[in-house]
Amino acid sequence: MSPTPPSSVRRVACIGAGVIGGGWVAHFLARGYDVTAWDPAPDAEDKLRRLVTAAWPALEQLGLAEGASADRLTLAPSLAEAVADADAEFVQESAPEQLELKRDLLAQLDAAAPPGVVIASSTSGYPMTDMQTTAATPGRLVVGHPFNPPYLIPLVEVVGGERTDRAAVEWAAEFYGVAGKSVITMDRELPGFIANRLQEALWREALHMVANGEATVEDIDASITEGPGLRWAFMGPILTFALAGGEGGMAHMLDHFGPSLKSPWTRLEAPELDRALRDAMVDGCERAADGRTYAQLVAERDQGVIDVLRATGRLDGPAR
Structure with a gap:
C-alpha cells in the first residue's frame, strides 16, 4: 500500500496536536522519528512543546530509540504543508471527535498526502466507514485508536472501513508494531472498538x-x-x-x-x-x-504505569 516499508519509515506527520495528537508526537519522537505536526490553534506550538517536555522524563525511563530527540519536531504552517512533503511516510490524524470534522479533514489529508501513504485516525469511536465517505482514495484510510497518553500506554487498535484496502490495515498494524506499540488488528468494525x-x-x-x-x-x-x-x-x-x-x-x-x-x-x-x-x-x-494538581496527578499516573510495566516484566531496568 505505502511505497515505504513500515520498518523504513523515518518521518511521521501528526495532524492535531492536543492531548492525543501531542501524545502521538511525543511517542514518535521518542522512537527516533522526524515528526511534522500541524494544529490550527494559534497557541498550538507552545502547548505541544510543553507537552513533549513534560513527557520526556517518562520516555527516558521507557528507553529512547537511537537518535531520538525533541529537536526533531517541526511545526508546519498548514495542513497541506505538513503532509505534502515527499518525506512524509505516515500520517496520524487526531482531530476532535466530531464526525463531519473528521470526514472533511480526512478528505483533505487524502488530497494532500503523497500517493500510497497510509493515513490513520485516532478516533475513539467512529467507524472508518462513516469517516471515509468523501475521500477520493479511501482505500488508504484506517483507524489507529490509541489510549491516553499515547506515549505511555502501549495499545493501539487498528481497523479499516468498508472501502479500506486490506493492505493498508496490514501496513498500519506492522508500522505501529515497529514503532513500539502493542497492536490489536480487528477483523471487523465495532463502534467504540474493543x-x-x-x-x-x-x-x-x-x-x-x-x-x-x-x-x-x-x-x-x-x-x-x-x-x-x-x-x-x-x-x-x-x-x-x-x-x-x-x-x-x-x-x-x-x-x-x-x-x-x-x-x-x-x-x-x-x-x-x-x-x-x-x-x-x-x-x-x-x-x-486530595489537593494534588493536574500535573502532579499526571506524573503519578505515568510513574505508576512505568512501575507496573517493570513489575510485570514488560520493561527492563530497576524500579525507582
Whole structure:
C-alpha cells in the first residue's frame, strides 16, 4: 500500500496536536522519528512543546530509540504543508471527535498526502466507514485508536472501513508494531472498538452506583486499583476469570458460576447524567485528588504505569 516499508519509515506527520495528537508526537519522537505536526490553534506550538517536555522524563525511563530527540519536531504552517512533503511516510490524524470534522479533514489529508501513504485516525469511536465517505482514495484510510497518553500506554487498535484496502490495515498494524506499540488488528468494525466498549461498561455501572448512593467515587476506584486492576494489568479479565475455575479452567468456572450471569448485577443502560450525578462525580474526584494538581496527578499516573510495566516484566531496568 505505502511505497515505504513500515520498518523504513523515518518521518511521521501528526495532524492535531492536543492531548492525543501531542501524545502521538511525543511517542514518535521518542522512537527516533522526524515528526511534522500541524494544529490550527494559534497557541498550538507552545502547548505541544510543553507537552513533549513534560513527557520526556517518562520516555527516558521507557528507553529512547537511537537518535531520538525533541529537536526533531517541526511545526508546519498548514495542513497541506505538513503532509505534502515527499518525506512524509505516515500520517496520524487526531482531530476532535466530531464526525463531519473528521470526514472533511480526512478528505483533505487524502488530497494532500503523497500517493500510497497510509493515513490513520485516532478516533475513539467512529467507524472508518462513516469517516471515509468523501475521500477520493479511501482505500488508504484506517483507524489507529490509541489510549491516553499515547506515549505511555502501549495499545493501539487498528481497523479499516468498508472501502479500506486490506493492505493498508496490514501496513498500519506492522508500522505501529515497529514503532513500539502493542497492536490489536480487528477483523471487523465495532463502534467504540474493543477496549473502549469494555471501559464504557464499567464506567456506566460506576455512574449508576454513584447516582444511587450505592458507592462513592473513592470506593469504586479502590475496588479496581486494590482488586482486579492488579490482575488485569498483566493477565486481562478473561484469563483471570479462567483461573477462578482452578485446574478446571474456564470450563469449570462457567459451569460453576454460569448461573450467576442471570443475576441482575449490572445495569448497562446509561443513567441520566443530571446535575446531582455530575456534581457527585466531580466532588468525588476532587476528594480523591486530595489537593494534588493536574500535573502532579499526571506524573503519578505515568510513574505508576512505568512501575507496573517493570513489575510485570514488560520493561527492563530497576524500579525507582
